[in-house]
Amino acid sequence: MAISRFSYANVRVMDLQKAINHYTNVVGLRLVEADDKRAYFQADECQDHHCVVATLSDRAGIEHVGFKVNDPSDLVEAAEAAAEHGLKVVDIPVGEIAGQGPGVMITLPSTHNMLLFYQIDKIGYANGMLNPTPGVSKNKIGAKVTHLDHTLLSCENAEPTVEFLTKVFDFSLTEKVVDPGGNIIAAFMSCTNTMHDLALGPGPDGAFHHMAFGMHSRGEVLEGADILKEDDVPALEYGVSRHGIAGVTTIYFHDPSGNRNEFFNGAYQAAGKPFVVPPIIWDVENFPRGAFYYEAAVPEGFFDAVT
Ligand SMILES: [Fe+2]
Numbered sequence: 001m002a003i004s005r006f007s008y009a010n011v012r013v014m015d016l017q018k019a020i021n022h023y024t025n026v027v028g029l030r031l032v033e034a035d036d037k038r039a040y041f042q043a044d045e046c047q048d049h050h051c052v053v054a055t056l057s058d059r060a061g062i063e064h065v066g067f068k069v070n071d072p073s074d075l076v077e078a079a080e081a082a083a084e085h086g087l088k089v090v091d092i093p094v095g096e097i098a099g100q101g102p103g104v105m106i107t108l109p110s111t112h113n114m115l116l117f118y119q120i121d122k123i124g125y126a127n128g129m130l131n132p133t134p135g136v137s138k139n140k141i142g143a144k145v146t147h148l149d150h151t152l153l154s155c156e157n158a159e160p161t162v163e164f165l166t167k168v169f170d171f172s173l174t175e176k177v178v179d180p181g182g183n184i185i186a187a188f189m190s191c192t193n194t195m196h197d198l199a200l201g202p203g204p205d206g207a208f209h210h211m212a213f214g215m216h217s218r219g220e221v222l223e224g225a226d227i228l229k230e231d232d233v234p235a236l237e238y239g240v241s242r243h244g245i246a247g248v249t250t251i252y253f254h255d256p257s258g259n260r261n262e263f264f265n266g267a268y269q270a271a272g273k274p275f276v277v278p279p280i281i282w283d284v285e286n287f288p289r290g291a292f293y294y295e296a297a298v299p300e301g302f303f304d305a306v307t
Contacts, residue, residue: 002070003078003169006197007120008050009151009211010064010097011259012057012307018256019054026231027213027261028142032123033098040098043147043213044126044136049099051148052211060257060307062208064105064113065151065198066097067191072118075104081168082106092117109164110155111206143224143263145213150196152210154203154306161200162187166274171198174270175245175280177287185284188245195246195270207306210252210260217265218249224263225251237299244290245282259307 013019020039023029029041032050040050048068055063069075079089088107092115097103101119108114127133136144155161162184165171174195177186188196201209215221221240228235228251236252243250248266255261270277282290289296 002074003191004068004070005192007068008053008066010053010055012059012061012063013054013257015256016056022255023052025142026227026233028145030126042123043145045146047122047124049121049123060259064115066115069116069118075116075118078116079104085164085168109160110153112153143227144215144220146216147214149212149214152199152201154207154209155200155205158184158187158200165189170274172274173279177282179284190270193269195267201303203303203306209306210262212262212264215263215265221249221251221263221265228253238295242293244293
């Protein structure tokens, strides 16, 4: 199955104008288009129409995650494979998501919705497509995020979703946290050459833990923390920290609806083949060090406070 990349997160927000302010002036995304129901955003170093869709709702959380496939025929193959696996599959027509062709929505065992699509409009890089200026513009507003990198979704039992994504959709399992019986508590999976495009952590089925925006340097994560402070955006009490898992420099914060975001830098490359390149394993006693390497403790509510 040829899924080429994690493309976007469609998050529910309760105030569209506040979401637009947050994802542009704080996170540093470009506002691509908006109506009274949805707003579409893209990071500076991506050409696709959107990497974040904010959908007006009466509650926060994740509407669906979008993944691009390599060929239109992959949509048919994916739909058939998911249906054979007993998963709900719904065709999504053109126009449902702006700038995007038809797709198939698959409800994963974790109850999260995954939308696969092939066609997406191009808006180009922030610095243009003809004789562009390299680097970050002096007029840049918000944090210096380069792209939406990954999302972490919550579920009570990760095993069936890991099995489906690795065995049917050919995701690589790059790291996992296991209990003494070997059962998976958290899983980090990739469909590209980075260590995670989609991760699963403990929590209620269908919940949204966070989406993460990549940056070029650890220094830019610190600059992002300064912007959070200046704009009174609530951040995790640890401030800037480091994950043992993935090894990245990180800071978490929330959008105005309570959806958790992350600025991060430093994920390693992990081009692996499913069941050929084995995952890094963390036993559960070391999970706090894996989650927060410096503090070796997980803040209260970190896995419970989800949307
Ligand atoms: Fe993350």
